Amino acid sequence: MDKIHAMQLFLRVAELESFTRAADTLGLPKGSVSRQIQALENQLGTQLLHRTTRRVSLTQDGMVYYERCRDVLANLDEMDGMFQHDPRSISGRLRVDLPVDIASKVVIPHLPGFLQQYPGIELELSSSDRLVDVIREGFDCVLRVGGLKDSGLVARSLGKMMIVNCASPDYLARFGYPSTLEDLSNHALIHYTVNLGTRPTGFEYVDDKQVHQARTGGILTVNSTQAYKDACLAGLGIIQVPRVGVREFLRQGTLIEILPQYRAEPMPVSLIYPHRRNLSRRVHLFMNWLSEVMKSYLEQP
Secondary structure, three states: OOHHHHHHHHHHHHHHOOHHHHHHHHOOOHHHHHHHHHHHHHHHOOOOEEEOOOOEEEOHHHHHHHHHHHHHHHHHHHHHOOOOOOHHHOOEEEEEEEOHHHHHHHHHHHHHHHHHHOOOEEEEEEEOOOOOOOOOOOOOEEEEEOOOOOOOOEEEEEEEEOEEEEEOHHHHHHHOOOOOOHHHHHOEEOEEOOOEOEOOOOEEEEEOOEEEEEOOEOOOEEOOHHHHHHHHHOOOOEEEEEHHHOHHHHHHOOOEEEOOOOOOOOEEEEEEEOOOOOOOHHHHHHHHHHHHHHHHHOEOO
16 A cells, blocks of 8 residues: 555545545545555554544544644655745645744734745744643744753754843832842842742843842742733833843833843843754745844844
8 A cells, every 4th residue: 555645545534534525535435445544554553543433533643643644745745846946836834832922022923924925834833931842742943042951952043132121110119210239139029930839040140241140029920921021010020031022011111121231141042943854945944034033133143
């Protein structure tokens, strides 16, 4: 049995949730489709589909195989048009993950232009504070802000994000403007941590290329970047945040930058992706496009 043909049959059955409907759309006998899927399962050594009298559904292994089949077949389609220069010849799925602020403030406003230029690309955009598992969850590329662990993935440095210290006008009216590091002991710092229960860091600043922390007050800890900004806007304390995430608030005056002489170390921004010898054209195109979009928001490496 031709493996590519079997994968195409499997995708059609999985998407229509029916052997009968899949056979009808392909002009094949139902028994033939069923036998070929069974042969594929035997070849793989696992059950891909749950079969009931009412419908067909994917098993856990079937879900994984379905995603891989889509990528393989999309890559084959792309190879057929690899020497064509028409952007419409580039097709297939892209799965990417971005930090929340970068997705909403930077990427999504520019995204219509990219998708109009490459209408054959189907984009799956993940955006959260969670660190996704690039390999296990099948991501083509991920944008990370902050230091990277040695994960065996390929990392492409894009630059660094400037960090600013902010507070709301209401907070500053009540507690005053801190002008020295010593003043911070009488001020509240809102703490951010990915995992609640871990000890948050204090007010960070760089002096003579060394990172230091100043003692502050503060009783609120959050694990969401959105809650972090919302708490600052509500007058609950001071935050240290990438400038790109609060640009509009600084322009509007709903947040005010304080202590510009004591900023935290800029945060590195990187694109990471699986170590594949031959990345598809659509992944290369998206990463190059994203690098260009990010340029005006970053200090270059």
